Amino acid sequence: MFSIGDYVINQQTGHLGKVVGYGNSPINQVDSATLKVLVAETANSRKRVFVVEDQVSAWVRWSVAS
Numbered sequence: 841m842f843s844i845g846d847y848v849i850n851q852q853t854g855h856l857g858k859v860v861g862y863g864n865s866p867i868n869q870v871d872s873a874t875l876k877v878l879v880a881e882t883a884n885s886r887k888r889v890f891v892v893e894d895q896v897s898a899w900v901r902w903s904v905a906s
Contacts, residue, residue: 841896848877848899855879855892856902863893875899 842848842859849856857879864871873896880889 842875842899842901847902848875849902850877850892850894850898851900852898857892860891865893865895867895872896 844859844861846859847856848859855877857877859875860878861876863874863876865874866872874893875896876891876893877899878889879892
């Protein structure tokens with residue numbers, strides 16, 4: 841599980857952001873754990889910030905360490 845403040849990247853969308861909360865969403869009539877992630881993107885020199893909620897399994901921890 842991720843901690844609030846961890847940086848994560850979405851394996852499907854490539855969104856990179858910081859974990860800001862948790863939730864749950866019904867998927868096929870079963871509650872599934874979700875992450876709420878504050879995503880910051882820069883496109884065309886404009887900064888855009890939004891929160892996305894997706895299944896925990898869609899995210900992996902991100903690190904700049906090689």
